[in-house]
Amino acid sequence: MVRLTIDNKKIKVEEGTTLLETAQKLNIEIPTLCHHQALKPYGACRVCLVEVIKGSRLGLVASCTYPAEEGLVARTETERVKRARRLSIELLLARCPTSEKVREVALELGVKKVRFKEEKEECILCGLCVRVCEEAIAKSAISFINRGADREVTTPFKIGSLACIGCGACVYLCPTGAIKIEDVRKCRRLDFWNTKLELKKCKVCGKHFVPLVELDYLKDRIKSFEEMELPEEALEVCPKCRKRILSEKAGEFIFGEKYP
Amino acid sequence: MRLRCPSDLVKARKLIRSRYDPKKTCVTVCCGTGCLASGARDVAETFRKEIDRRGLRPRVNLRITGCHGFCERGPLVVIYPKRIFYQRVKVLDVDEILSQTILKRKIIERLLYVDPMTGKKIVYENEVPFYKKQRRLIFGNNGRIDPTKISYYIALDGYTALAKVLYKMSPQQVIAEIKRSGLRGRGGAGFPTGQKWELCRNANSRLKYIICNADEGDPGAFMDRSLLEGNPHSVLEGMIIGAYAMGAEEGYIYVRNEYPLAIKHLTIALKEAQEWGLLGKNILGSNFSFRIRINRGAGAFVCGEESALIASLEGRIGEPRPRPPFPAQEGLWGKPTNINNVKTWANIPLIINKGARWYSKIGTKTSKGTMVFSLVGKINNTGLVEIPMGISLRKMIYEIGGGIPNGKKFKAVQTGGPSGGCIPARLIDLPVDYEKLTRAGSMMGSGGMVVMDEDTCMVNVARYFLSFTRDESCGKCTPCREGIKQMYEILDNITKGKGKESDLGLLKELAQIVKDSSLCGLGQTAPNPVLTTLRYFPEEYLAHIKDKRCPAHVCQDLIRYSLIVEKCIGCQICNKACPTGAISGEKKEPQRIDQKKCIRCGACYEACKFEAIRVE
Numbered sequence: 001m002v003r004l005t006i007d008n009k010k011i012k013v014e015e016g017t018t019l020l021e022t023a024q025k026l027n028i029e030i031p032t033l034c035h036h037q038a039l040k041p042y043g044a045c046r047v048c049l050v051e052v053i054k055g056s057r058l059g060l061v062a063s064c065t066y067p068a069e070e071g072l073v074a075r076t077e078t079e080r081v082k083r084a085r086r087l088s089i090e091l092l093l094a095r096c097p098t099s100e101k102v103r104e105v106a107l108e109l110g111v112k113k114v115r116f117k118e119e120k121e122e123c124i125l126c127g128l129c130v131r132v133c134e135e136a137i138a139k140s141a142i143s144f145i146n147r148g149a150d151r152e153v154t155t156p157f158k159i160g161s162l163a164c165i166g167c168g169a170c171v172y173l174c175p176t177g178a179i180k181i182e183d184v185r186k187c188r189r190l191d192f193w194n195t196k197l198e199l200k201k202c203k204v205c206g207k208h209f210v211p212l213v214e215l216d217y218l219k220d221r222i223k224s225f226e227e228m229e230l231p232e233e234a235l236e237v238c239p240k241c242r243k244r245i246l247s248e249k250a251g252e253f254i255f256g257e258k259y260p
Numbered sequence: 261m262r263l264r265c266p267s268d269l270v271k272a273r274k275l276i277r278s279r280y281d282p283k284k285t286c287v288t289v290c291c292g293t294g295c296l297a298s299g300a301r302d303v304a305e306t307f308r309k310e311i312d313r314r315g316l317r318p319r320v321n322l323r324i325t326g327c328h329g330f331c332e333r334g335p336l337v338v339i340y341p342k343r344i345f346y347q348r349v350k351v352l353d354v355d356e357i358l359s360q361t362i363l364k365r366k367i368i369e370r371l372l373y374v375d376p377m378t379g380k381k382i383v384y385e386n387e388v389p390f391y392k393k394q395r396r397l398i399f400g401n402n403g404r405i406d407p408t409k410i411s412y413y414i415a416l417d418g419y420t421a422l423a424k425v426l427y428k429m430s431p432q433q434v435i436a437e438i439k440r441s442g443l444r445g446r447g448g449a450g451f452p453t454g455q456k457w458e459l460c461r462n463a464n465s466r467l468k469y470i471i472c473n474a475d476e477g478d479p480g481a482f483m484d485r486s487l488l489e490g491n492p493h494s495v496l497e498g499m500i501i502g503a504y505a506m507g508a509e510e511g512y513i514y515v516r517n518e519y520p521l522a523i524k525h526l527t528i529a530l531k532e533a534q535e536w537g538l539l540g541k542n543i544l545g546s547n548f549s550f551r552i553r554i555n556r557g558a559g560a561f562v563c564g565e566e567s568a569l570i571a572s573l574e575g576r577i578g579e580p581r582p583r584p585p586f587p588a589q590e591g592l593w594g595k596p597t598n599i600n601n602v603k604t605w606a607n608i609p610l611i612i613n614k615g616a617r618w619y620s621k622i623g624t625k626t627s628k629g630t631m632v633f634s635l636v637g638k639i640n641n642t643g644l645v646e647i648p649m650g651i652s653l654r655k656m657i658y659e660i661g662g663g664i665p666n667g668k669k670f671k672a673v674q675t676g677g678p679s680g681g682c683i684p685a686r687l688i689d690l691p692v693d694y695e696k697l698t699r700a701g702s703m704m705g706s707g708g709m710v711v712m713d714e715d716t717c718m719v720n721v722a723r724y725f726l727s728f729t730r731d732e733s734c735g736k737c738t739p740c741r742e743g744i745k746q747m748y749e750i751l752d753n754i755t756k757g758k759g760k761e762s763d764l765g766l767l768k769e770l771a772q773i774v775k776d777s778s779l780c781g782l783g784q785t786a787p788n789p790v791l792t793t794l795r796y797f798p799e800e801y802l803a804h805i806k807d808k809r810c811p812a813h814v815c816q817d818l819i820r821y822s823l824i825v826e827k828c829i830g831c832q833i834c835n836k837a838c839p840t841g842a843i844s845g846e847k848k849e850p851q852r853i854d855q856k857k858c859i860r861c862g863a864c865y866e867a868c869k870f871e872a873i874r875v876e
């Protein structure tokens with residue numbers, strides 16, 4: 001355990017806890033854009049900066065990556081912190097003027113006007129999609145390419161991905177809604193990734209609902225269907241039908257065979 | 261030959277030296293990358309053929325050496341034992357050198373170096389002011405040894421420090437010695453080397469790694485390359501000593517792929533060191549084993565940053581990561597790792613051989629030893645310069661650098677690579693030391709030094725360096741990626757005459773906060789060129805913004821080329837030089853420039869022999 005102080009509040013936390021997590025325990029609010037508790041700390045957006053005293057020096061660090069250290073003193077509300085957070089969000093707002101999420105955080109931080117040249121990007125390069133695809137799904141279908149001002153996220157060679165299973169985890173995590181996912185008849189489209197995937201028919205209703213590759217992936221990941229007391233075909237029934245069947249089964253179980 | 265104990269090394273050295281007659285004439289030809297580019301390979305080959313053809317072998321030796329640092333004057337030929345110094349030697353000069361200088365002891369005036377400050381011709385290498393004022397502790401042997409043969413290095417006391425360390429010092433003693441010497445990292449941040457080694461030594465892990473950072477991405481910098489090309493064993497010896505001190509069994513040299521000659525010489529050096537028992541299992545018969553591998557980098561500037569370098573070594577995208585954990589805690593493949601610059605490693609054998617006390621007497625209170633700079637820009641003697649820490653910029657620029665060409669006025673010097681700051685002429689007496697440079701808004705960096713004269717526009721300079729960091733930022737964190745881009749936009753507008761006065765405040769705010777909030781050293785230093793030019797040359801910014809004028813006549817959108825009618829004789833040379841056909845007129849009559857067609861390339865200005873074209 002290490003003891004530290006944030007905004008004059010003392011706390012004891014487990015070693016390896018980040019300053020952000022520590023602050024959350026203390027109900028101190030810190031804005032974040034590139035952080036997700038299920039993924040490894042990254043430290044890119046810089047809106048979560050706090051000021052810490054390191055030896056005799058004061059320095060800004062990203063609270064989402066900085067580990068709690070014994071005797072550390074951190075402040076989240078100094079002028080220096082505010083100035084830095086505001087500039088980063090203003091820069092992101094200049095990059096993505098239409099993003100709801102960025103506008104919301106900017107407003108929270110008191111940034112209303114952008115003094116810089118505006119662009120029309122939708123992606124803030126927080127890397128959540130890249131990381132969830134690598135760390136949680138283990139597919140690494142997408143990655144950053146280029147560096148500096150030309151950095152972007154895309155699939156290898158910017159063509160349809162061979163690794164993407166269309167699970168949509170990236171869509172779910174993207175804070176700006178830049179990645180869109182759409183099922184059009186027999187096909188799942190992820191235009192942001194230049195990717196189209198063939199869908200499988202539901203065994204019951206016949207609607208196309210899951211990419212074939214995702215199905216394979218799931219079957220592969222679920223090591224033992226028996227252990228889970230799950231028939232393998234369960235995956236081939238769409239969620240809607242699955243829900244209906246389950247409730248019917250439950251009804252039969254409770255009310256007897258005549259149900260409904 | 262495999263050396264099995266320190267006395268084997270002593271014996272080998274004696275043997276090598278006994279075969280070498282110091283009085284025998286030896287022609288050395290520099291074949292560093294710079295001299296190679298100006299034709300040194302052919303010069304060396306011609307020497308070889310001619311010496312053979314004339315049957316001079318018994319009387320004359322030929323030696324190919326690494327870079328001497330004075331590439332601008334290459335190909336360089338130095339004739340031992342007197343060290344007669346010939347510069348810009350051509351294949352056609354070889355015959356004359358052999359027949360006149362070697363056989364008749366006559367100096368060939370034409371090939372001598374002329375001191376630009378005094379106009380005097382100089383005969384001997386050690387009297388060339390460019391070398392004379394330097395203190396070449398780690399570079400000195402570059403001109404004396406053939407880097408492809410370990411015997412030369414051994415003859416000059418090479419690997420003595422290693423033998424001493426392995427048999428007479430404990431790892432702790434080595435670290436204490438390095439700490440006492442006051443050596444600081446030569447790769448950028450200037451962290452005390454001994455302290456860093458101690459952290460890695462004390463890290464609790466059986467596996468540890470050490471890395472030599474030879475990524476050298478600063479534009480115009482080539483000191484690490486020259487050292488690896490010209491004296492690779494000095495770097496290897498430093499690394500082996502470091503590995504012993506920290507308890508590492510494996511090391512990597514991360515060298516950029518654009519350095520083929522350095523890679524070649526390193527590869528040869530590794531092979532030879534291995535064969536001689538100085539690398540690999542049971543080094544010099546001790547129970548210490550260590551091996552080194554070379555890894556070629558793909559040339560991203562940011563991969564010189566330690567955490568990005570480690571990521572790149574592991575095969576991932578070269579992106580920096582936040583610290584802690586520091587590499588000494590969790591580095592390559594999660595193991596404690598120590599990373600040092602090429603020059604830092606090369607200092608180690610020197611400190612061990614001569615002692616920390618001796619070493620710490622060189623330099624200033626906080627900056628010890630020598631520093632190697634690549635002196636470039638508007639200066640007479642461009643090249644690599646090794647000086648003791650603490651000498652003034654004036655001495656570097658005027659005494660070693662030979663002053664500014666064409667009688668122009670010195671305006672500023674940019675130190676520390678693309679993220680360094682511009683130090684103005686009035687601070688020319690500033691001593692070169694880590695703290696002093698930082699206080700002036702610049703930094704030591706890895707030793708870049710770009711001299712600028714009165715024809716340099718400081719706003720344009722800031723814009724130029726930012727275009728570099730904008731493209732070379734890894735793009736991970738917001739302030740660096742977006743902030744540098746926006747600063748560049750503002751500067752670009754100013755140089756185009758579209759700046760507003762409020763831009764200056766905005767620029768300063770951006771620069772300060774990008775510096776304060778970026779993730780790694782790149783973003784934390786990239787604004788330096790902006791901050792220092794704002795600080796030292798505010799009037800130049802204002803001239804661009806308020807008067808729409810570029811005082812140095814550089815920014816194309818703010819200048820105009822016009823014709824001085826009285827001076828124009830109508831030779832029409834300008835007319836022919838103009839790529840857009842903006843100049844018209846009759847022969848022998850004054851010409852006219854059509855401002856609408858003019859793209860302000862300055863071709864007419866360069867072409868006119870009568871100074872009839874004016875820039876305003």
Ligand SMILES: Cc1cc2nc3c(=O)[nH]c(=O)nc-3n(C[C@H](O)[C@H](O)[C@H](O)COP(=O)(O)O)c2cc1C
Binds near residue numbers: 444475706
């Ligand atoms: C953007 C950036 C580029 C760097 N490039 C280099 C480089 O090319 N060579 C180098 O030795 N150090 C470079 N460094 C410094 C390294 O991160 C590291 O501090 C250094 O290699 C440590 O060695 P030292 O203690 O011997 O200086 C760079 C740092 C940054 C932030």
Ligand code: SF4
Binds near residue numbers: 579784
């Ligand atoms: S400061 Fe620049 S180079 Fe460093 S991590 Fe951030 S974006 Fe990458």
Ligand code: FES
Binds near residue numbers: 062
């Ligand atoms: S949330 Fe910490 S840097 Fe983005």
